[in-house]
Amino acid sequence: MFKKVLIADDLISVNSGVETLLNELHIPQITKVQYCDDAYLKIKEAHKNGQAYDLLITDLSFIPDHRTQKIISGKQLVVVLKKEFPKLKIIVYTVEDKAGLADNLINTQHINGYVSKGRNGLAELKEALKLVAKDKTYISPAIQQIITGSATKNITHNDIILLQLLSQGMPQSQISNYFKTHQLSPSSLSAIEKQLNRLRDYFGAKNATHLVSIAKDLGLL
Amino acid sequence: MFKKVLIADDLISVNSGVETLLNELHIPQITKVQYCDDAYLKIKEAHKNGQAYDLLITDLSFIPDHRTQKIISGKQLVVVLKKEFPKLKIIVYTVEDKAGLADNLINTQHINGYVSKGRNGLAELKEALKLVAKDKTYISPAIQQIITGSATKNITHNDIILLQLLSQGMPQSQISNYFKTHQLSPSSLSAIEKQLNRLRDYFGAKNATHLVSIAKDLGLL
DNA sequence: GCTCTCCTTACGGAAAACCGTAAGGTTTTG
DNA sequence: CAAAACCTTACGGTTTTCCGTAAGGAGAGC
16 A cells, blocks of 8 residues: 555645545555645655655645646646656546546546545545555546546547647648647648548537537536 | 525535534534435425525535436526525535636526635635625635636626527527527627627637637636 | 717628548558 | 558538628617
């Protein structure tokens, strides 16, 4: 089991609840923070001192307040940490029940667990801790069901990029150029159109605007 | 101060935290529920028995689980209750820090308070309880600042409808027809175009897709 | 009454999105 | 190797969006 764990959640009540669970599991070193920046600094310093954390349990949404922060979301925190400290295990513990988001984080950021807070979130978190300690990946059943169930399968990284650019108001011609300069293929305008057509079909969207709306609802964006 | 209060939040930890606060304020009757349907039924029954609740404190997002529910979000719950029991005061207590959403709920549903959970959410909730008891409306300072600050002012109900239809993939010509049949004016295609132009300008959107994306981020949709 | 202003509608042209078809390449397969 | 299947790109036409300009109408103020 883990020896040194960092908990990052802005809500004190949640934060404490997780700590209680970790105590039950007899984890010796537990640190709690309420800001992403604090989480990053703690992990960086511990690593430098040769006393690295085994695990980070983090929320995704951190409510901004008077303290200006460099890292303002759990997603950003995950991206930065997984890049800088690949060995650090990360469990995301959040209320966001978006399957697309979970899928995204697991496949592109390689997080080790995605647990949705909920009526019995702590029980799921306990299960996740056991599995992740054994180098496995845990996803909350509800989320897992949605992912394997229907939507958000067959969606490639290119699709996500296309949807992101689209949601930023970029016309298809420019998206084609973007794909060319970033060496994403296929990149022709015709190919972009085809890709979009496929996505519209897949999600049952009437047009690009509708498509972006659906993607945002699913948490893909 | 209030005598009979219902708390609706799916997360037990939050639920308990609020209860503790209400105890401190010496509120005699406190009920907790974890589902929107339960909240609705409790309120309906209490009203029928002539022992109506004074106040509902509710979250907005309720995570779905095995129990199938008729009312699946706090927003739906608010709409239903404010229609059926206009005298019931409602404070929304949520992590959603979307100014557009708060604005929307206050102006169209006439909720009495919008408190964002956060690092000192309970302190704000306490303040809200005092004000709402005096028939005033409370909005968390952070949210208030955003609303009065810049965005989401000057956005009419028609604008919201337009954005919603747009996000559902409806072409402008059909939106014009929709406005005509629902007696919303102006309704001509030209007017719809103009309205859209204004909204694009206002939010700095490049096109309709971008506009919908921004509106969703702000919580207007 | 009148004019002025504001709101709504109408129109025309350029840009972009949408849609089908087909040509040129590449990979797979027998 | 050759045929087939698949992928990528190209092109033309229709619809929709975007944008400027202008005409028609209602109301405000003089």
